[in-house]
Amino acid sequence: MPLTMLSIGDSSFIKKITGKDETRKFLASLGFIEGEEVCVVAKISGNVILGVKDSRIALDQSMANRIMV
Numbered sequence: 001m002p003l004t005m006l007s008i009g010d011s012s013f014i015k016k017i018t019g020k021d022e023t024r025k026f027l028a029s030l031g032f033i034e035g036e037e038v039c040v041v042a043k044i045s046g047n048v049i050l051g052v053k054d055s056r057i058a059l060d061q062s063m064a065n066r067i068m069v
Contacts, residue, residue: 003038003067004048011039011051012069019066030057032067 006012014036017024031053032038039051046061 001069002065003040003050003069004061004064006040006069008040008043011037013037014067014069016068017066018068023063023066027063027067031055038067038069 003012003014014032014034016034017027017032019027036052040048041051041056042049047058048061048064049056049058050064051057
């Protein structure tokens with residue numbers, strides 16, 4: 001299921017990242033790689049704030065939908 005389906009406070013492991021190669025490379029540079037744990041910190045106006053690798057990163061909904069957990 002896409003990352004956006006998780007509720008605030010939920011965490012899960014990334015199973016797959018979809019999209020073009022440049023999109024996957026961009027997400028990987030932010031720390032979103034398969035097998036990494038990710039936590040939903042907040043949801044604001046369709047945007048998602050995520051905790052990954054001791055960092056907090058904000059993604060828009062379309063980008064977060066590419067991350068499968």
